[in-house]
C-alpha cells in the first residue's frame with residue numbers, strides 16, 4: 001500500500017488559474033475531516049463533516065484564497081466535564097505564493113503566506129489555523145456552568161443548595177479578602 005498524501009481533500013487544483021492574474025474559481029466541498037482539527041479540550045473530530053466554501057483568485061504573487069470552513073467541534077466543559085458541541089464557521093484566508101516572500105527581515109515574516117507549487121493549493125494548514133482561532137481556550141457547556149463541587153465532585157447544576165460544613169468561617173473570610181485583592 002503506497003501512501004498518497006496528494007489525495008488529501010484539502011488539496012485543490014489551481015493549475016487552470018495559476019499565473020493568470022484576474023481569473024478565479026470557486027470551490028464548495030464537503031468531506032469528512034481527515035484528522036482532528038483543534039486542541040486537546042475541543043476540536044473538530046476526525047471524520048466529522050467539514051464544509052469548505054472558498055474562492056481562489058489568481059494574483060501576480062500566486063493564489064489568494066478566502067472563504068469559510070464550517071463544521072461542528074466537540075469538546076469537554078472545562079468546569080463540569082460535560083460534552084460541549086460548538087458550531088464553527090471559521091474565516092479562511094491566505095496567500096499561496098509562487099515565490100518565497102522577498103526581504104530577509106525575519107521579524108517581518110508575513111503571516112498567512114503558504115507555498116504554492118503552481119499546481120495545487122493545500123488548504124489544510126490555513127484551515128487548521130482558522131479553526132484554532134475560533135475555538136475557546138476553555139469550552140463551557142454554558143457560560144454560567146457552576147461546575148463540580150471541589151469537595152466531593154457532585155454536579156452543582158443538579159444540586160444548587162449543595163454544601164459541606166467543612167469550611168472554617170475564619171478561613172472563608174480570609175479567602176474573600178484575597179479574592180478582593182486579586183480583582
Ligand SMILES: [Zn+2]
Nearest residue numbers: 077080141145
Ligand atoms: Zn459545564
Ligand SMILES: [Zn+2]
Nearest residue numbers: 149151152154
Ligand atoms: Zn460536595
